[in-house]
Amino acid sequence: MDVSVIDKQLLAHPGATKALHEKWGWMVYWVGGRQFACEFTTSPDAKPPYTGRHLLSLKCAPDRIRELVAEFPDGILPGYYSDERTWISVDLNADLPEELVLDLCDMSYELVFAKLPKRVQREIIGTE
Template structure:
């Protein structure tokens, strides 16, 4: 999967920024001080099924998570180090998930997090 296209999509949203989490080596994407995505490779000694996988974690609607996990059981996992009821981790090396769907899920993650920001913060972001 083209990580460059994914990063471009994540950063195309209003107010979106990224920062490397130095101790973890994860690239974390933010809006209004809230995380909406992260891209990383899980450690080789991480618990199964995450060990060594190149992952993209995104906020996701709980009902959509059930659908995605049923359709792509090997590639869409519960969110790594996050609430698996509201976050997913997508294996970026698995070719089973269409890139277009991953990009749509990036948009949905941003929208879910942005919608929870205070109205004042939303307005400030949209005026930038």
């Protein structure tokens, strides 16, 4: 999948920013000081099934994680290097529907935004 399309979708949300995590070489997306996505390629030494994959890690509802991993076992994995109960990793080289991946980007943002303090939420959407 085209990373520029994903980047545009992630940054379209209010208050969304991105920054390179230089130590890891990952592009990390933030809202209100909290991570809601990251895009990276794992090393050839990474533990299978993550080995050498180009991944997008996203926050996800736990029930949805089970469904997605069952439905797309080669394209959606439990979150790499994160809490597998609340994060997924999408293989950007897998044959996944673009609409699904973009919807998952939106869900990730919404889940993280909803957990921000109300004051921060108001600042981000400009109602304060």
